[in-house]
Amino acid sequence: MIEGILIGLTTALTLQNILMVMVGCFFGTIIGMLPGLGPMTAIALMIPITYGFDPATGLILMAGVYYGAVFGGSTSSILLNAPGVPGTVATSFDGYPMAQQGKAGKALAIAAWSSFAGGTLSAIYLLFMAPSLSKVSLSFRSPDYFALMILGLTAIAAFSSKGQFLKAMMMVVLGLMLASVGQDSLSDITRFTFDNMNLTDGISFVLVVMATFAMSEALTIILKRNDPTSAAKQVSLTELGSIKINKEERTKMYKTIPRSSIIGFLIGVLPGAGATIASFLAYGMERNVVNDEEKEKFGKGSVNGLSAPETANNAACSGSFVPMLTLGIPGSGTTAVMLGALLGFGVQPGPRLYMTNPEIFWSIIMSMYIGMVILLILNLPLIPYIARILAVPKNYLIPLILFFSVTGIYVMSFNNFDIYLMIGIAVVATFLRLYDFPMPPLILAFVLGGLMEENLRRSLLLSNGSWEFLWDRTLTLCILLTTILIVVWHFYKSIIRK
Amino acid sequence: MNINTTKIISLLFFIFSAFYLYTAYQIQVFAFDENAPFNARTFPIYLGYAGLFFSGLKFILPEPNTIKVDHKNLEYKKTAILIVIAIIYGATILKVGYFLTTSLFLFSSYYFLGERRWVLMFLLSFPFVAAFMYLLHGILDIYLRDPFLQSIGVMG
Numbered sequence: 001m002i003e004g005i006l007i008g009l010t011t012a013l014t015l016q017n018i019l020m021v022m023v024g025c026f027f028g029t030i031i032g033m034l035p036g037l038g039p040m041t042a043i044a045l046m047i048p049i050t051y052g053f054d055p056a057t058g059l060i061l062m063a064g065v066y067y068g069a070v071f072g073g074s075t076s077s078i079l080l081n082a083p084g085v086p087g088t089v090a091t092s093f094d095g096y097p098m099a100q101q102g103k104a105g106k107a108l109a110i111a112a113w114s115s116f117a118g119g120t121l122s123a124i125y126l127l128f129m130a131p132s133l134s135k136v137s138l139s140f141r142s143p144d145y146f147a148l149m150i151l152g153l154t155a156i157a158a159f160s161s162k163g164q165f166l167k168a169m170m171m172v173v174l175g176l177m178l179a180s181v182g183q184d185s186l187s188d189i190t191r192f193t194f195d196n197m198n199l200t201d202g203i204s205f206v207l208v209v210m211a212t213f214a215m216s217e218a219l220t221i222i223l224k225r226n227d228p229t230s231a232a233k234q235v236s237l238t239e240l241g242s243i244k245i246n247k248e249e250r251t252k253m254y255k256t257i258p259r260s261s262i263i264g265f266l267i268g269v270l271p272g273a274g275a276t277i278a279s280f281l282a283y284g285m286e287r288n289v290v291n292d293e294e295k296e297k298f299g300k301g302s303v304n305g306l307s308a309p310e311t312a313n314n315a316a317c318s319g320s321f322v323p324m325l326t327l328g329i330p331g332s333g334t335t336a337v338m339l340g341a342l343l344g345f346g347v348q349p350g351p352r353l354y355m356t357n358p359e360i361f362w363s364i365i366m367s368m369y370i371g372m373v374i375l376l377i378l379n380l381p382l383i384p385y386i387a388r389i390l391a392v393p394k395n396y397l398i399p400l401i402l403f404f405s406v407t408g409i410y411v412m413s414f415n416n417f418d419i420y421l422m423i424g425i426a427v428v429a430t431f432l433r434l435y436d437f438p439m440p441p442l443i444l445a446f447v448l449g450g451l452m453e454e455n456l457r458r459s460l461l462l463s464n465g466s467w468e469f470l471w472d473r474t475l476t477l478c479i480l481l482t483t484i485l486i487v488v489w490h491f492y493k494s495i496i497r498k
Numbered sequence: 499m500n501i502n503t504t505k506i507i508s509l510l511f512f513i514f515s516a517f518y519l520y521t522a523y524q525i526q527v528f529a530f531d532e533n534a535p536f537n538a539r540t541f542p543i544y545l546g547y548a549g550l551f552f553s554g555l556k557f558i559l560p561e562p563n564t565i566k567v568d569h570k571n572l573e574y575k576k577t578a579i580l581i582v583i584a585i586i587y588g589a590t591i592l593k594v595g596y597f598l599t600t601s602l603f604l605f606s607s608y609y610f611l612g613e614r615r616w617v618l619m620f621l622l623s624f625p626f627v628a629a630f631m632y633l634l635h636g637i638l639d640i641y642l643r644d645p646f647l648q649s650i651g652v653m654g
Contacts, residue, residue, distance in 0.1 A: 170553055403600060
């Protein structure tokens with residue numbers, strides 16, 4: 001392994017490859033900041049360029065774009081509550097309120113440091129555990145995935161604010177219902193399209209997230225006569241963009257980062273799970289482990305609440321490389337695009353990759369770490385300037401948020417119907433938010449809907465329609481028992497509070 | 499039982515779930531799939547029942563924290579205008595083109611939100627959209643349909 005690491009370092013530290021990581025991080029950050037253009041688009045845009053390089057350099061460039069786009073997605077989540085990337089939805093829960101309190105620079109800095117730490121720790125995990133973890137990830141079966149998704153959805157509902165469990169569960173069901181629109185993945189039978197061709201492919205994630213977060217946030221601000229820039233007006237531009245993190249906040253991060261990086265990495269390793277589930281689970285877990293005083297701050301600008309999903313989503317990015325490189329199974333949509341590029345280079349990923357092409361395997365792992373460092377060096381100095389977006393007066397900020405939302409949808413589909421659908425969902429979401437119906441459970445359910453149905457389908461078909469698959473395997477049973485424990489614990493705490 | 503808006507929303511969700519469930523039962527599946535343990539309508543049917551269950555519970559159970567919204571203080575007029583502008587924007591973007599509709603959308607939104615600094619309003623609409631369009635279309639090579647710019651010969 002030492003020999004492999006040295007080969008990787010030698011390849012990753014060439015001037016050309018360092019330059020590639022820098023270029024990748026820079027463009028990735030810019031593209032990630034634009035709603036609607038996530039890491040998948042960013043990498044897809046880079047593929048034609050990478051074919052001019054050798055495989056290692058091409059993949060290093062794509063890894064840089066990947067990390068940059070994830071970080072860029074966090075920036076729009078924190079500043080505008082407009083997460084363009086599913087993995088950064090959870091970042092907005094506490095990042096956006098923190099920015100609204102005039103601490104935009106601090107929120108971005110916490111996100112940057114947490115991403116860096118999450119990425120660094122996961123690169124270390126990857127270094128030592130990649131080959132053995134690939135075997136573990138293969139031991140996960142459909143019932144385990146189904147149980148894991150039930151756990152994720154229940155956890156997010158249970159960890160919503162006080163007395164909102166049923167409202168959150170209603171939102172979970174609504175999210176799953178929205179996800180069920182369109183063609184059935186196996187039989188291609190259309191469902192809930194009402195003969196409208198525009199719904200055949202289903203509703204896009206970016207549309208739902210833009211409608212329920214960015215657009216409905218903008219409409220709520222106008223409706224409630226709020227001023228999102230009021231806190232920013234009360235502090236100086238220097239204070240708004242200040243990236244100083246005090247000792248108390250650092251202490252909180254020291255505790256949050258290790259546990260969130262582990263959960264992020266492990267979830268990232270599971271094929272199909274990815275950064276979104278990782279960030280939601282890390283957020284839920286963090287809320288559960290902190291003390292009651294800190295718990296109250298969740299959703300209102302908690303340091304732990306911001307640091308946990310940011311650490312986890314970056315850790316999951318590294319984790320998702322494990323099944324891709326060692327098994328040839330992409331852990332997310334983004335790594336699926338990268339896998340396509342890898343095959344285009346004539347490299348066959350699999351258990352023997354790190355023996356047949358050690359320079360590719362290890363140089364990607366090494367460049368991940370170098371990418372983290374470069375991302376931090378590039379982005380930290382820019383934070384004070386990026387944070388000034390919040391000093392833009394409300395009369396300009398709101399139309400700009402609406403503009404980014406509509407553009408995000410328009411560049412994806414070139415379709416009027418999607419814009420109308422987005423406006424419709426945004427109006428409903430604004431009304432629901434007015435009565436405290438939480439939106440995060442809806443988004444998570446929407447993301448997981450397809451996967452959940454797929455895994456339930458496989459499980460039921462394999463067990464001949466019997467629900468015994470829920471307790472046949474120890475792992476499934478353990479995950480489901482954890483789910484039940486969370487629900488019971490939630491109700492117990494509610495009764496105690498009364 | 500005290501009926502508040504949350505209860506009314508729960509009731510509406512209950513009705514919506516019932517409609518969803520009815521539609522789920524109407525999904526046409528292949529004949530050979532009709533009695534399979536899982537087909538295209540299985541998951542939606544479960545979802546329909548879950549929706550009925552949770553919204554029913556929410557409707558029946560007492561509300562611990564009733565949310566009161568002061569409707570008199572809500573800015574319905576501006577919100578409605580903004581929604582209408584967005585709908586018009588959506589309706590014209592394909593026919594007229596990205597540049598002109600987006601610029602006009604931004605300009606009119608600034609105006610209806612009470613902004614009157616004309617120069618700034620102009621700078622943050624037309625030149626801003628042009629720069630953004632250049633980034634997407636010119637640098638990132640993302641196609642943006644624009645019949646207006648094509649008709650005046652700016653775009654090929």
